Amino acid sequence: MNSITDNAMTEEAIADYLQQTPEFFERHAEMLTGVQLLSGHGPRAVSLQERQAEMLREKIKVLEHRIMDMMRHGSENASIAQKIHQWTHALVKVQDLRELPHVLTASLQHMFDIPQVALRLWNVAGAHSGTVYTMGVSEDARAFAASLTMPFCGPNMGFEPVHWLPQPDAVQSVALLTLHDGAMDSTSNAFGMLVLGSPDPLRFDATMGTEFLARISELASASLSRMRPVPLTLARG
Template sequence: MNAHDVAQYLQENPEFFERHADLFASLRVPSPHGGSAVSLAERQVGGLRDRLRASDARLMELVRNARENEIISENMFFWLRGLLIERDPLRLPDMLTKTLASSFTVPDVALRLWGVDNAPAEAVESGWAQPVPDDVRSFVNSLMAPYCGLNSGFAVAGWLSEHVRSMALIPLRVGVAPQAFGLLVLGSPDPERFAPSLGTGFLARIGELSSASLSRLLPR
């Protein structure tokens, strides 16, 4: 009889330890945490405690994730609410970038729009209505989804006020139109903040909401 045979016998005869209760009480097995041997009952209790601790840790992780998601939802609500109640479309670009940075703790945010009528002089000189080269526009048109990754010398990195190591590029377009009318750039000195492995679903929603709001600036 080998170990497999013993294990199979005990599985097929669970009443074994009822008939040999003294043996069950006297069995000593190695402790999973090292040290001297413990009784089989102690080993079982210890295993239950370990599983309980693992379950508690998993539960705390779920609670923490739920709270983080709740905070994100609240921030999204107040950010979007501010955009909806703004009556002056020309104030939207600055409001969008400032509140986006503060609501989601983004170190640096830049925005460029093209094809906008009646942009104020200060926006043309130093802000969101600055001219955008054709090659940058073509690149933005090629983005069908937000891009996340390291700053590998993108020209749009020059739009940001600080040196950044990771970036998110969010094209702005109306619906499924192939031509974009702007680009939202998020930057961080942390190379992991907008790592390539980051899911872009949330950034896509930011782009859709931004596009819907800023489309009020486009000619009708």
């Protein structure tokens, strides 16, 4: 045990000395080529300089991969941001509120290449009740929507909102976006839900970021809130 401890202390002392005395290798340059180490790419022996160069190349490759990932993610984010901008324009152009739900879902599906999209609304003004977008929503579904304070992403677990999609059995992953009339973190003012479905189990993975989905939820909420009943205070005014 003592010999092992002594060896560790000796190696530490040597390492400290070399770090504090870099001119050592200037005085003993032959050691850079004389010391033989195992290569990281096989059983062959290489010099200290060669091994250091190999390690440097490996670090450069890791950094290159990270930079490429950053560039790819940056490009993807920019593309999504542009699509959200175009989608917002499509919503703003709608004058007839009776057409708004269809335009919202159809443009969302087309611009973001989402295989299936469904929308359900409740507590809307009387002129907009009785449409396909307001039918078939149970109290449990409303309570479930109100309980979500952020978009839900994950596998198709058979939630009622998934059955609003045209082909629910073909869906492997879903995103559920609650629509709120007001603060997004409130559970008392939910008035609808957007359902996005895909046959790809990884399209809406539980570990994915939800920043852009939250933005879509906010924009859809703001647009569709025009179909809500006018508050009495405003109506009287």
